[in-house]
Amino acid sequence: MIRINEAGLRSTVQDRGRFGHLRSGVPPAGAADAFALAAANALVGNADDAAGIEIIGAPFRFSCDDARVVAVTGRDVSLTTRSRLPGWSSVFVRAGQVVTVNLGERTRFGYLAVSGGIATAPVLGSRASYLPAGVGAPLRSGDVLPLGDTDAGAEDAAHRIDPITYDGQARAMAGPHDGRFDAEAIARFFAATFVVEPASDRQGVRLGGVPIAPRPGELQSCGLVAGAVQVPRGGAPIVLLADHGTTGGYPVIATVIAADLGKVAQRMPGESLRFYRVERDEALAALRAQRRALDGGRVSA
Amino acid sequence: MKPRVVPFGEAALLVELGDEFQENVVGWARGIADTWESIFAFGPAVPAYTSALLRFDPLRVAPTEAERLANELLARGEFTALAVNEPRRLIEIPTTYDGPDLAATAERSQLGVERLVALHSGREYTAYFLGFMPGFAYCGRLDPRIVAPRHARPRERIPAGTVAIADGQTGVYPLASPGGWQLIGRTELAMFDPSAAEPVRIRAGDRVRFVPL
Numbered sequence: 001m002i003r004i005n006e007a008g009l010r011s012t013v014q015d016r017g018r019f020g021h022l023r024s025g026v027p028p029a030g031a032a033d034a035f036a037l038a039a040a041n042a043l044v045g046n047a048d049d050a051a052g053i054e055i056i057g058a059p060f061r062f063s064c065d066d067a068r069v070v071a072v073t074g075r076d077v078s079l080t081t082r083s084r085l086p087g088w089s090s091v092f093v094r095a096g097q098v099v100t101v102n103l104g105e106r107t108r109f110g111y112l113a114v115s116g117g118i119a120t121a122p123v124l125g126s127r128a129s130y131l132p133a134g135v136g137a138p139l140r141s142g143d144v145l146p147l148g149d150t151d152a153g154a155e156d157a158a159h160r161i162d163p164i165t166y167d168g169q170a171r172a173m174a175g176p177h178d179g180r181f182d183a184e185a186i187a188r189f190f191a192a193t194f195v196v197e198p199a200s201d202r203q204g205v206r207l208g209g210v211p212i213a214p215r216p217g218e219l220q221s222c223g224l225v226a227g228a229v230q231v232p233r234g235g236a237p238i239v240l241l242a243d244h245g246t247t248g249g250y251p252v253i254a255t256v257i258a259a260d261l262g263k264v265a266q267r268m269p270g271e272s273l274r275f276y277r278v279e280r281d282e283a284l285a286a287l288r289a290q291r292r293a294l295d296g297g298r299v300s301a
Numbered sequence: 302m303k304p305r306v307v308p309f310g311e312a313a314l315l316v317e318l319g320d321e322f323q324e325n326v327v328g329w330a331r332g333i334a335d336t337w338e339s340i341f342a343f344g345p346a347v348p349a350y351t352s353a354l355l356r357f358d359p360l361r362v363a364p365t366e367a368e369r370l371a372n373e374l375l376a377r378g379e380f381t382a383l384a385v386n387e388p389r390r391l392i393e394i395p396t397t398y399d400g401p402d403l404a405a406t407a408e409r410s411q412l413g414v415e416r417l418v419a420l421h422s423g424r425e426y427t428a429y430f431l432g433f434m435p436g437f438a439y440c441g442r443l444d445p446r447i448v449a450p451r452h453a454r455p456r457e458r459i460p461a462g463t464v465a466i467a468d469g470q471t472g473v474y475p476l477a478s479p480g481g482w483q484l485i486g487r488t489e490l491a492m493f494d495p496s497a498a499e500p501v502r503i504r505a506g507d508r509v510r511f512v513p514l
Contacts, residue, residue: 021500027434173310220351223349223432228310246347246432258310
């Protein structure tokens with residue numbers, strides 16, 4: 001069991017997402033910064049479909065009933081046991097030892113993985129919380145959650161994975177609806193410095209500062225993916241995140257590559273964001289590099 | 302437009318079949334999605350009115366290979382959903398017609414409220430696809446005499462169970478959410494239950510009828 005002494009503001013159990021019910025309109029949910037959760041899981045020896053905790057808002061404090069390997073990841077994170085330990089590395093904690101997760105001011109989402117994984121009952125094939133439909137619930141102080149079995153031990157501590165460079169620069173492929181924008185609008189999109197709006201959440205990061213207008217004309221709703229940059233009529237783009245609607249009717253000017261979506265998710269309101277145009281080969285190369293980084297930092301358990 | 306396959310990021314493809322609603326194209330989109338999921342088994346698919354989103358893991362299947370197969374599927378020409386020959390279920394939605402946009406919609410359509418209710422509840426709809434939120438089924442087509450454009454400014458919160466219409470379509474909001482459709486009634490029937498074996502009330506392909514209370 002993991003005991004949550006202090007739960008932060010709106011922390012939830014998340015895994016890599018629920019992809020089996022998209023056709024029923026059920027959003028994928030899962031970690032908003034998918035690479036950060038994947039890294040935390042790799043660092044404690046969990047399978048890539050294990051669930052961890054997405055922490056929003058400090059303080060977050062917990063203990064486990066038996067010895068576990070834990071890791072915390074995110075934009076600017078660390079752990080405190082008796083001393084302060086860096087994020088993005090595996091840490092051995094004894095039974096009952098209280099651990100504080102420290103989220104820096106610039107961390108929107110922190111991720112905690114515990115060896116064995118959070119073993120709440122899956123709903124529709126996944127442990128990802130999706131709060132708008134009452135799937136899962138925000139964690140509260142005093143909650144006790146089951147953990148899976150693990151062989152990880154003290155020898156699995158001190159593994160490291162390099163964090164993403166959380167700058168305000170995300171690579172994106174044009175389209176699929178780039179044909180619905182003038183060349184000038186597309187050029188402006190890839191040259192603009194946007195500002196993240198406060199209304200951003202797990203559904204999407206809302207951008208202001210530079211309006212981008214699609215050409216007039218109706219678009220039939222189509223299926224969507226996280227990373228899609230929708231442009232509603234008002235011209236303020238929205239980068240879709242894990243809780244995005246499964247279909248939508250606004251034209252998608254570009255799609256942030258999977259490897260860089262965590263950077264977008266972690267931008268704070270008021271911070272800037274720029275998009276750099278890449279082709280699919282570069283997106284794929286970046287994804288492979290992240291996978292190698294996960295494999296390199298993975299503990300053997 | 303000519304049907305085509307375009308990349309949607311590195312891990313998905315969008316098959317675009319047309320620009321406008323056509324009954325046969327809806328079936329074609331679902332057929333492509335079914336084939337992608339059940340025969341190629343590369344990943345989930347999301348069909349809509351005139352398109353199908355096809356997902357895959359680009360570290361397992363090269364995107365160029367996924368694209369080649371999607372194009373091959375498209376080159377077969379029009380075919381329909383695999384399940385098209387199964388008997389289609391009829392889902393009845395008990396409805397209280399008292400929505401905030403009922404009177405204005407009746408007036409805009411130059412119909413009385415009673416006549417509008419009779420037209421909305423007097424035909425059987427097809428659930429074309431689900432999207433937007435869990436359990437939201439896009440059903441159609443509305444009687445063409447009902448004039449229901451989307452609100453220019455969407456409402457911030459529409460209660461769960463609201464029966465709504467827009468642009469030839471009708472549906473039920475399964476959860477409280479923002480939305481731009483015209484609200485004409487409500488139902489007590491739960492449209493989405495994540496704890497049920499079948500979490501959604503209406504499946505794509507079902508027949509749907511609204512029964513006035």
